Amino acid sequence: MITTTVTTDQSKTPVAAGRVLILLDGSRLSLAALEAAAEIAAARQAEVVGIFVEESNLLRAAGFGFAREVGGSSGLARPLEAATLEARLQALANQVRHRLQQTMAPRGLTQTLKLCRGRVAEEVLNLMRPEDLVVLGRVGWSGIPGTRMGSTARVLLRQAPGDVLLWTECRPRHQNRVVVLLNHGQGANHRAVRVGAELARRSNQPLSVLIRTPPGDDQAVVADILTYLQREGMVARVKQIPVASAGAAVRALQAEGATQLVVSRTSNLLADQGMETLLSALNLPMTVTP
Amino acid sequence: MAVPEALTASQIYHRCPPEKLDFATTDQLQDLELPFGQERVLRALEFGAGMAASGFNLFVLGPAGAGKHELVKRFLATHAAGEPVPSDWCHVFNFRHADQPNAIELPPGDGRTFQNDMNDLVSELKTAIPATFESEEYQSRIQELQEEVNRRQQQGLFAVQEEANANNIAMVSTPAGFSFAPMRNGEVIEPEEYKTFSDEEKALVEAKVEDLSKQLQQTIQQVPRLRKEMRERVHALNEEMVQLTLGAPIGELRDKWAHVPAVVAHLDAVREDVVEHVEAFQDNEHGAPGGVLNRYRVNLLVDNADTRGAPVVYGDLPTHQHLTGQIEHRAHQGNLYTDFTLIRAGALHRANGGYLVLDARRVLGQPLAWESLKRVLFAGEIRIESLERLYGLATTVSQQPEPIPLNVKVVLLGDRMLYYLLSHYDPDFLDLFKVEADFEDDLDRNDDSYPLYARMIATLARASGLMALDREAVARVIEHGSRLASDQKKLAAHDRVLKDLLAEADHWARQAGADGIGVRHVQQAIDEQKYRSSRIRERSLAQIRRGVTMIATEGETVGQVNGLSVLQIGATRFGQPTRITATARPGKGQVVDIEREAKLGGPIHSKTVMILSRFLANRYAPNGELSLSASLAFEQSYGGVEGDSASVAETCVLLSAIAGVPLKQSLAVTGSMNQHGEVQAVGGVNEKIEGFFTVCAQSGGVAGQGALLPASNVEHLMLNEQVRAAVQEGRFSIYPLRHIDQAIGLMTGMEAGVPGADGVYPEHTFNRVVADRLAEFAKVGKNKDDGTANESGGDGDNHNGDD
Numbered sequence A: 001m002i003t004t005t006v007t008t009d010q011s012k013t014p015v016a017a018g019r020v021l022i023l024l025d026g027s028r029l030s031l032a033a034l035e036a037a038a039e040i041a042a043a044r045q046a047e048v049v050g051i052f053v054e055e056s057n058l059l060r061a062a063g064f065g066f067a068r069e070v071g072g073s074s075g076l077a078r079p080l081e082a083a084t085l086e087a088r089l090q091a092l093a094n095q096v097r098h099r100l101q102q103t104m105a106p107r108g109l110t111q112t113l114k115l116c117r118g119r120v121a122e123e124v125l126n127l128m129r130p131e132d133l134v135v136l137g138r139v140g141w142s143g144i145p146g147t148r149m150g151s152t153a154r155v156l157l158r159q160a161p162g163d164v165l166l167w168t169e170c171r172p173r174h175q176n177r178v179v180v181l182l183n184h185g186q187g188a189n190h191r192a193v194r195v196g197a198e199l200a201r202r203s204n205q206p207l208s209v210l211i212r213t214p215p216g217d218d219q220a221v222v223a224d225i226l227t228y229l230q231r232e233g234m235v236a237r238v239k240q241i242p243v244a245s246a247g248a249a250v251r252a253l254q255a256e257g258a259t260q261l262v263v264s265r266t267s268n269l270l271a272d273q274g275m276e277t278l279l280s281a282l283n284l285p286m287t288v289t290p
Numbered sequence B: 001m002a003v004p005e006a007l008t009a010s011q012i013y014h015r016c017p018p019e020k021l022d023f024a025t026t027d028q029l030q031d032l033e034l035p036f037g038q039e040r041v042l043r044a045l046e047f048g049a050g051m052a053a054s055g056f057n058l059f060v061l062g063p064a065g066a067g068k069h070e071l072v073k074r075f076l077a078t079h080a081a082g083e084p085v086p087s088d089w090c091h092v093f094n095f096r097h098a099d100q101p102n103a104i105e106l107p108p109g110d111g112r113t114f115q116n117d118m119n120d121l122v123s124e125l126k127t128a129i130p131a132t133f134e135s136e137e138y139q140s141r142i143q144e145l146q147e148e149v150n151r152r153q154q155q156g157l158f159a160v161q162e163e164a165n166a167n168n169i170a171m172v173s174t175p176a177g178f179s180f181a182p183m184r185n186g187e188v189i190e191p192e193e194y195k196t197f198s199d200e201e202k203a204l205v206e207a208k209v210e211d212l213s214k215q216l217q218q219t220i221q222q223v224p225r226l227r228k229e230m231r232e233r234v235h236a237l238n239e240e241m242v243q244l245t246l247g248a249p250i251g252e253l254r255d256k257w258a259h260v261p262a263v264v265a266h267l268d269a270v271r272e273d274v275v276e277h278v279e280a281f282q283d284n285e286h287g288a289p290g291g292v293l294n295r296y297r298v299n300l301l302v303d304n305a306d307t308r309g310a311p312v313v314y315g316d317l318p319t320h321q322h323l324t325g326q327i328e329h330r331a332h333q334g335n336l337y338t339d340f341t342l343i344r345a346g347a348l349h350r351a352n353g354g355y356l357v358l359d360a361r362r363v364l365g366q367p368l369a370w371e372s373l374k375r376v377l378f379a380g381e382i383r384i385e386s387l388e389r390l391y392g393l394a395t396t397v398s399q400q401p402e403p404i405p406l407n408v409k410v411v412l413l414g415d416r417m418l419y420y421l422l423s424h425y426d427p428d429f430l431d432l433f434k435v436e437a438d439f440e441d442d443l444d445r446n447d448d449s450y451p452l453y454a455r456m457i458a459t460l461a462r463a464s465g466l467m468a469l470d471r472e473a474v475a476r477v478i479e480h481g482s483r484l485a486s487d488q489k490k491l492a493a494h495d496r497v498l499k500d501l502l503a504e505a506d507h508w509a510r511q512a513g514a515d516g517i518g519v520r521h522v523q524q525a526i527d528e529q530k531y532r533s534s535r536i537r538e539r540s541l542a543q544i545r546r547g548v549t550m551i552a553t554e555g556e557t558v559g560q561v562n563g564l565s566v567l568q569i570g571a572t573r574f575g576q577p578t579r580i581t582a583t584a585r586p587g588k589g590q591v592v593d594i595e596r597e598a599k600l601g602g603p604i605h606s607k608t609v610m611i612l613s614r615f616l617a618n619r620y621a622p623n624g625e626l627s628l629s630a631s632l633a634f635e636q637s638y639g640g641v642e643g644d645s646a647s648v649a650e651t652c653v654l655l656s657a658i659a660g661v662p663l664k665q666s667l668a669v670t671g672s673m674n675q676h677g678e679v680q681a682v683g684g685v686n687e688k689i690e691g692f693f694t695v696c697a698q699s700g701g702v703a704g705q706g707a708l709l710p711a712s713n714v715e716h717l718m719l720n721e722q723v724r725a726a727v728q729e730g731r732f733s734i735y736p737l738r739h740i741d742q743a744i745g746l747m748t749g750m751e752a753g754v755p756g757a758d759g760v761y762p763e764h765t766f767n768r769v770v771a772d773r774l775a776e777f778a779k780v781g782k783n784k785d786d787g788t789a790n791e792s793g794g795d796g797d798n799h800n801g802d803d
Helices: A028-044 A056-061 A082-107 A120-127 A151-159 A189-203 A220-232 A246-256 A274-281 B039-050 B068-081 B110-134 B136-166 B199-221 B223-256 B261-276 B278-282 B290-294 B320-324 B347-351 B360-365 B369-379 B416-425 B449-463 B471-485 B495-511 B519-532 B535-545 B603-620 B647-659 B685-698 B711-716 B721-728 B740-748 B766-791
Strands: A003-006 A020-023 A048-055 A068-071 A077-079 A111-118 A133-137 A163-167 A177-183 A207-213 A236-242 A258-264 A286-289 B058-061 B088-092 B102-106 B169-174 B177-184 B299-302 B312-315 B330-332 B335-337 B355-359 B409-414 B435-438 B442-444 B490-492 B560-569 B572-585 B590-593 B629-634 B667-669 B705-710 B732-737
Touching: A020 A028, A020 A120, A028 A048, A028 A082, A028 A133, A028 A163, A028 A189, A048 A056, A048 A082, A048 A120, A056 A082, A056 A111, A056 B169, A056 B177, A068 B199, A082 A111, A111 A120, A120 A151, A133 A151, A151 A163, A177 A189, A177 A246, A189 A207, A189 A220, A189 A236, A189 A258, A189 A286, A207 A220, A207 A246, A220 A236, A236 A246, A246 A258, A246 A274, B039 B058, B039 B068, B039 B409, B039 B435, B058 B068, B058 B416, B068 B312, B068 B355, B068 B409, B088 B110, B102 B110, B102 B261, B110 B136, B110 B223, B110 B261, B110 B278, B110 B290, B110 B299, B136 B169, B136 B199, B136 B223, B169 B199, B177 B199, B199 B223, B223 B261, B223 B278, B261 B278, B299 B347, B312 B347, B320 B347, B320 B369, B347 B355, B355 B360, B360 B369, B360 B409, B360 B416, B442 B449, B449 B471, B449 B495, B471 B490, B471 B495, B471 B519, B495 B519, B535 B560, B535 B572, B535 B685, B560 B647, B560 B685, B572 B647, B572 B685, B590 B603, B603 B647, B603 B766, B629 B647, B647 B667, B647 B740, B647 B766, B667 B685, B667 B740, B685 B705, B685 B711, B685 B721, B685 B732, B705 B711, B705 B740, B711 B732, B721 B732, B732 B740, B740 B766
Parallel strands: A020 A048, A020 A133, A048 A111, A133 A163, A177 A207, A177 A258, A207 A236, A258 A286, B058 B409, B058 B435, B312 B355, B355 B409, B560 B667, B590 B629, B667 B705, B705 B732
Antiparallel strands: A003 A236, A068 A077, A068 B177, A163 A286, B088 B102, B088 B299, B169 B177, B330 B335, B442 B490, B560 B572, B572 B629
16 A cells, blocks of 8 residues: 655635535435535535425325325325325425525525426436536435435436535544545546545545555556646545455545545446445445546 | 637748759650549540440540640540551442442552552543444444344335335335335326226225235334344443453452452442443543443542551531531532532541540530431441431432441540530430540649659640740749649649640740740749739729728728628639628517628528528527527628628628627638538638738738638648738738637637536627627517517517617
8 A cells, every 4th residue: 555645735726617406305414415515605606506306206196096105204104185295395395495595695605496396316417517516415305214325316426417415414523534535547536536625625624535456556546646636736645545345445434534535436336336335334425526 | 719820921832842853954854645643534534445335435524724635635646556447438339229329348548449440440441442332343243233224124115115116006205204106117107097097907006005005004113123123232232342341350350359349249230330331432532421430430438548556536627517427519500419429528437446536515516416426326327418408408319328337436525514414414425425534623732743743844845845944943833733723732734724824934934035934934924914814803902992992901890891702704813802791789580681682692692691690599599589680791792792701701790790899800701600600611712812911912011910711721822922921021910710719709809708507608708798788689679579569569670779
């Protein structure tokens, strides 16, 4: 393992000009994510777009005369009526609008709330542009207990043209470090490093770059990253870690004291069950770059 | 009866010849280990301290300042040194009943070690247990558990979802749960389209939805059970991990403390408690809360590590709390908290296994202290109860520490009055304080006691850091000791008075630049003490000098005599003469005590007058009626009159009034008299004689005056130098009286007279004059009675006329 520390004067990297899209469904986690989105938007001086989607499947389901709603905690069934559901969604939308205004107004941010009807992931993908950042809670109210990642999050991670921040609430720790997890030989590394650097700067936390390197490899990628960091005027600890299972990556991240994680979608770590393992073992906000 | 000889100068003062002291200065004398002359107290202390049976506590009684405390301290220091050091005691948390801390007895010195061991254990717990929880092993095991439970939770839901999907039914999430609806190609079909379904199809779909809803309901309702199972398994895992972590340190301590089973039991309880509260240790950031860890600490209540022999504790502020201990509270954000670590030992705890010395008056002056002390002594154990709880003022939950067995000797110090009052009024007192150690006020003065008294003076001087006294000074102190004791054959043992005298003599010696205390410094101290307290005496003397208070010291007067009285104000005593007058006339055998009539006379004085009245009747009218109406008064006396020391004077003045024979005003009289005319001892003779001497000296000088006192009081005389000089030069005479007739002879210059065989007193004797005069009174009285009986049938005594 090689550890290299780059120390050069910090200089501002150009800030992405995209919007911050925040997916709101009224759940507790989505409201927590709203705060995080506000922080990011304030730092970038970006426009905030709230998205509230009325799931078409749900609306249809309520249209059946026999429709019942089984309580997620109690298990008790009660009739599900279209009118009642409409009213509930309306109330939820109002609540979300209010919270969005409340959160953004003190920061002087422009915000709009888009109300859509359809399938959530599709609606978001329709609205999103490559330079945008989409922020969402790992799971919404649609989550099955114990689920680490909702269906919407899953689709967005794989298909979103821009960065996706999966928000979760984590306990404060002694060590705070933004960690960028890179894959050796992957082309999209620079974007991930840039996002990590921005996060680190914004939250006043040190930055670590972990590069999964196969054994016996040359130092080309490390050198490349170091050069890039230097050019961008960033200070970071660069480490090489062996390519191993997702569990090994998790331990490396824990050892590094990561409180925020940046990873590229192209990383083979996210293939198969790797993402699940990462999410279930690490309870921390994660940004996935295209 | 012959008139007694006047006393010589050597009879009125017991000198201490310096030759009897075989040292030059007190520097050559050794300290006294224990005070001499206090054998009774010492034997009582020896017995009380050695007696093991309960209730044999001591009460050392004696006047304030007699040196009781000093003596008890010195005695106990020697006695306790040879006794074993008692156990240490500590309180530990009671894991079964949190508000009843346990008490553990440990060999002396082990308490501190135990406390340190437990502190070390707590430090270890603080780091070792969180480390266990942070370990890879624990983390992965807990994760496995969580995964499993999640999996089982999800499995049920996924099964329902899959079954739904297989039947073309969508499981749709709603804001509060789930719903089922028919679907096609992953989309819920439009309700409108559903209406086109055949009735059979609809029935099928709805039956399936119903069935799925039930399945889902069952699955969801299993979640709490799963969660509970998860909690139990996590707890079991925690216990397992902690048992392994604690095994080594607790095992080590168990081996170390195997000789104290209570400690071993406590260690086991600690281990169980840690396991039970293991979740509290899981906070990696802050560690276990202080409240949990503090429960494993030790409150060392009694630490005898540095004690040598049995402890001797003096409770200078014997409040209830200071005696039996107390439970303190800690203020935190406006609330008061307490726990077993705030239990504080009292004097009884510290003295347990030894001796507790207390001032009886102070104990009695503190609310509930006396009752608490008795309760503890009766119970044989110390139970800490707060004062507010005893009074029933507080009912908040507090600590009730396990009582600690008590084995203590309590030594109470107090004055005699307190002892006798307690014996009389407190039924518990004699059960608990069976040993009475009565302090001797005075010591015998003889040739053997001189060296010991000198050593005592040397000890006092050295203890107070004073200069040494030379031989003459010691002799003077010894003489003054006799004066303080008011007895030629006694010496005062009063510690404080002697210490003060020596300290003052030392002061004057230093002022004079002397390198030791000499006789003149001792004398100066005595004189200065007297002068400082002489304001009232001086005022009284001035009143006599200016004639405001009428006292004659020369000439002869009928029905008037100088009595002698003693006034005591605070610690000051002085004597002064008082004019006593009498009148006599025929009447019905009545002697009016004016003091009593005016309610200024005390009962003893009234008794005296009654005795003298019976004496008169018996002596001068043995067969007939005593026809006399007499009165007696203390002139210019505006306070009360009490005591019997004026009875000789009163008899003399009354007889003088009856007989019309004048009394010498140059003589003053003191003494008590019985019904047979025998003179009995009185108190304060030195002050009385010196008081009269001073009055004589200031009214034209001492020339031929004197004082009469009971012969039995002669050995109490320790008169000052001026009086001694006047006696030596014959200017002042002091006569010892055995019988009233001697007083009569001295006061009138006439023979008192002894009755012949016929009961008649010889001619020209005083008693004959009195008898004749009384016979005359009787005659007058009889005539008067006859006359008035004829005229008016009788009248009161007061109207019988003086003719």
